[in-house]
Amino acid sequence: MAIRVPRMIKKSFTSGDVPKGHFVVYVGENQKKRFVIPISFLNQPLFHDLLSLAEEEFRFEHPIGGLTIPCREDVFIDLTSQLRN
Structure with missing residues (x-):
């Protein structure tokens, strides 16, 4: 089974280079990884579930200074891959 890595993983972007x-968003349980994702994801119910998790855990105090989503990286990649299809 092939694993499709979504185009949203853009490690080369710096903080001022977001298209x-x-x-x-920052994702991960311990080590946080930075992802650049399309704004269109905000319209998706599955993504709203992730935002609800972030709200429950962090409220408005995100430790890195950006939106942090408290889930495993592989779960996030699977979910965003579904949103792209």
């Missing part, structure tokens, strides 16, 4: 129509 128009995208935003940054």
Whole structure:
């Protein structure tokens, strides 16, 4: 079974290099990884579930300064892959 890595993983972007129509989230339980994802994900119910997790855990105090989503990286990649299809 092939594993498709979504295009949203953009490690080469710096903090000022986020393309128009995208935003940054940090994902992971211990080690946080930075992802640049399309704003269109905000319209998706599955992504709303992740935002609810972030709200429950962090409220408005995100430790890295950006939106932090408290889930495993592999779960996040699986979910965002579904959103792209």
